[in-house]
Amino acid sequence: MTLPAHKVLDHLATSILAINADFVITSVNSSAEHLLRLSKRHIIGRELSELLTNASLLRDAVLTAKNRNASHIEHELQIDTPSAGTLYVNVTFTPIDTYTLLEFQPIDTQLRINREANMRAQQQTNRELLRNLAHEIKNPLGGLRGAAQLLMTELESTGLREYTRVIIEEADRLRSLMDRLLGPNRPPKLAPTNIHRVLERARSLIQAEFTAISIRRDYDTSLPEIDADAERLIQVVLNISRNAAQAMQGKGNITFRTQIARRVAIAGRQVKLALQVDIIDTGPGIPPDIINDIFYPLVSHREGGSGLGLTIAQGGIHAHQGSIDVESQPGRTIFTILLPLNESPNLS
């Protein structure tokens, strides 16, 4: 007895689609149904572009394979799908008569891990550059302020003294900005910490500042304690929640949610167990033109904002060997913090 071809296809781990010359899908195996999170009857007969939103990239690859009359591989493609979100895959295109076979190999986890590790290295470099710059600005600033103060005592005209006052005040403002840019220069003071105490403390501070914001709690109270610097974590939660409250103009909902996360990628490695904190708001969302840059210093879309709150928050989480990320759309913005559990953080 021989095994029917369709049975073989359905047992392959690789996801396979066949398309005809009009880019209409004519066959699909079980693995592809699983990848696209759609059943066969929702896939067959549809055009490729209906299922994979950036299909022009795939079309070009199909044409390349056809022109060469040989298999063609595209590596590390990022493909958006309405049904299964973003996929990271390697795709092999093989022309067969007028048809083309598409084989998808997900490379999700490894690619994400590499991306995160690269991003973190880049951020570290940027932060050091900024620290050096802040130091360079602070040094002459002291001299400038001192000279203005001396001048003030020498000047008799109140009009002229007003000018020196402006110099001193502006020097102080710049100095405090530089101090925030430099961040805390002590290593975190670790102690067994209950994450819910941290959140409750931040909650009461935010509540006092923004009385019309309602803060909901969705806590997994069975979470273990972690070795952490509670003061720095409070600062992190405050910076994120304050942004949320400001974005909602002082009215709306914030949710603090905690849970255990399993098998997640943090700082370029797989972690078995992590503590996950989500801070969710119902505000307008982060403007799309800055969402990829909001953790960089001096990126701000807020009147009077210095663009340091999230840089400091990220620094605090990285000091705990954790990760911080954001997803945002109008009406729902989620900041997700992951702190590794079970291993004592190796703090440099």
Ligand SMILES: Nc1ncnc2c1ncn2[C@@H]1O[C@H](COP(=O)(O)OP(=O)(O)OP(=O)(O)O)[C@@H](O)[C@H]1O
């Ligand atoms: N929850 C949020 N909803 C909408 N926009 C947000 C949210 N969180 C951050 N942002 C945007 O990201 C920008 C950067 O935030 P960040 O806290 O780093 O700086 P800032 O709030 O502008 O200034 P600072 O916190 O230093 O006073 C904000 O200016 C705002 O435009």
Ligand SMILES: [Mg+2]
């Ligand atoms: Mg802020």
